[in-house]
Amino acid sequence: MQVADNTVVQFNYTLKSEDGQVLDTNAGNTPLAYLHGHNGMMEGLEKALTGKEEGESFSVTLTPEEGYGERKDDMIQRVPVKHLQGAKKWKAGMMATVHTEQGERQVTVAKVGKFMADVDMNHPLAGLTLNFDLEVVSVRAATEEELAHGHAHGEGGHHH
Incomplete structure (x- = not known):
């Protein structure tokens, strides 16, 4: 199944600065989960993940506009x-x-x-070009409850 609107995507990531310094990662932890197409993920990452399939690994570079915006x-x-x-x-x-x-x-x-x-009040990563190494762990159709709530449930997602 491909990443598309109304799918729940679990992924692993490593975020690096332009000079290759690791800024954040979820390596060794539960993959993150989000509901694709429902504004629950940074727009640039969602765009990069669209069309990818379970098991795919890739890298993407986001400009400040695609990431956390320019510093103000x-x-x-x-x-x-x-x-x-x-x-x-x-x-x-x-x-x-x-x-x-x-x-x-x-x-x-x-x-x-x-x-x-x-x-x-700027996001700490505002104004930075961000390099992500991504691995799509799983892709599945969202449940009716997830669609109604606007976010992913279960492991790596929202817990009520």
């Missing part, structure tokens, strides 16, 4: 330090989680004072 200089915000989650003591460069009107968001601490911190 106006994405620095000042927030109370007490709203940063993930550590007790903060330093510039650390990753934190903050609650926003759109839900939880990962941010990078740019500058920290006693009570307030400047945080960069």
Whole structure:
């Protein structure tokens, strides 16, 4: 079966920077699962996976526009330090989680004072060209429940 809209895809990945440094991987863990064609995956990855079959391995390079977007200089915000989650003591460069009107968001601490911190709301990988090594582990038709919920269930997917 080929990867197409309304299929559940399980895959393994290794994400590398332009210079070949491994930034993230799920090697040795459960494959990721997503419902293809339902905006549950980065658009550039979904496009690259379309038409692939179970067992296929390949590499793809995504521009910033196809990945996490370009960095935006106006994405620095000042927030109370007490709203940063993930550590007790903060330093510039650390990753934190903050609650926003759109839900939880990962941010990078740019500058920290006693009570307030400047945080960069850009995705940490925004502005980077990303190189993915991908392996399609399985492809199957989505269930009616998955289609109704808009995401994959089961191993590597969403658990209710």
